[in-house]
Amino acid sequence: MTGNARRGGARAGAGRPAGSGKYGEPTRSLRVPLSRIDAVRALLVSGDATDHPLPAPILRPASQPEPLARPLYAHRIPAGFPSPAENDVEQTLDLNRLLVRNRDATFFLRVDGDSMLGAGIHDGDLLVIDRSLPAQPGRIVIAVLDGALTVKRLEKRGARLFLLPENPAFAEIEVGEAQELMIWGVVTQVIHAL
Amino acid sequence: MTGNARRGGARAGAGRPAGSGKYGEPTRSLRVPLSRIDAVRALLVSGDATDHPLPAPILRPASQPEPLARPLYAHRIPAGFPSPAENDVEQTLDLNRLLVRNRDATFFLRVDGDSMLGAGIHDGDLLVIDRSLPAQPGRIVIAVLDGALTVKRLEKRGARLFLLPENPAFAEIEVGEAQELMIWGVVTQVIHAL
DNA sequence: CCAATAGAATAACGTAACGTTATTCAAAAA
DNA sequence: TTTTTGAATAACGTTACGTTATTCTATTGG
Secondary structure (H helix, E strand, O other), rough: OOOOOOOOOOOOOOOOOOOOOOOOOEEEEEEEHHHHHHHHHHHHHOOOOOOOHHHOOOEEEEOOHHHOOOOOOOOOOOOOOOOOOOHHHOOOEHHHHHHHHHHHEEEEEEOOOOHHHHHHOOOOOEEOOOOOOOOOOOOEEEEEEEEEEEEEEEEOOOOEEEEEEOOOOOOOOOOOOOOOOEEEEEEEEEEEEE | OOOOOOOOOOOOOOOOOOOOOOOOOOOOEEEEEEEHHHHHHHHHOOOOOOOOOOOOOOOEEEEOOOOOOOOOOOOOOOOOOOOOHHHHHHHOHHHHHHHHOOOEEEEEOOOOOOHHHOOOOOOEEEEEEOOOOOOOOEEEEEEEEEEEEEEEEEEEEEOOEEEOOOOOOOOOEOOOOOOOEEEEEEEEEEEEEO
């Protein structure tokens, strides 16, 4: 063992990288009332990206929705929120039940494009598609035309079928006799994030 | 002036009463990421004396979503349809988890009117409202102006606040100095039935 | 030569400490 | 009787501190 063994020392640029902490960013201290500590903690945790990424374009409703995280104050009206009248708060809504009529025939699809803007369907919107519904003319459907998936309004003119956009920048599509059309499902809901 | 004038002095029981502070209870310091400071502050804001009763359509997310019924043929792809790739169908989606970020701060509200058509918000649409989000200018918010509930885009021009429609048939609203404005929540999602 | 080591540097998190503001008490003074 | 005053207590926002976490690279040892 050498008497003057020395390692280490100053290194320019050494140090923990920014954003490597618990929240990925700097923090500051904030005074929180004791009764709200857990609520605030829950709020900070819920900021994690727990949302399902949607790598595949077609999805099904969750077969067994996970219960949402329950903060400790779940059973009382949270202080800090102006609360609606008591009887109003009793009314609850389960989005799965509201938006999914027939679960096994229901799929979700992300919209790609603006051809249906006039119908309130924007690029990136999430569509709820029910495959058990009949494809009535006038309804917005997921169609497979010659193997190409598209979202359009179905129209029937006499014996001819059309797939109509809801954006003047897009052309109407008439289904030719030699073409193979399949109506994959009917769009029931559009979910648009702001 | 007497040279030895003395008043004051120790008093048993003197002191500020407990619970007389900003939150009515003791606080402690908590580290909050810089980006969440406003959200946490909003959460902590105590009930305004200016709380406004809200109309009946206000709903909250179901606290315990019921499991959906499971038909016997759940795992069979309907014959005759080009089916999505098998791995796609494995992916599932729970709408409650996707659309409700902070359950205790989330409410639903039905839209009445067409003032926000340009933003894809139609009469009868269902709005997902998060009350923990800061009301940044440019965001679509639920505002209570002089007791009247409205859905508008919040805008700030200098020191003046505006509530902007997204429909030329409706007028911009400037918030007057004598007017009382409360931002009740921020609209995060629009659900539109077809 | 290469892998491991070590000291320094930097980020950031939880808690303690500090100074200020807010509220109360009651004896002394006016 | 009312007002004043010094002390006491609560609590809020901010700063300070110590610890944990992560990185850098020259030096050392094999």
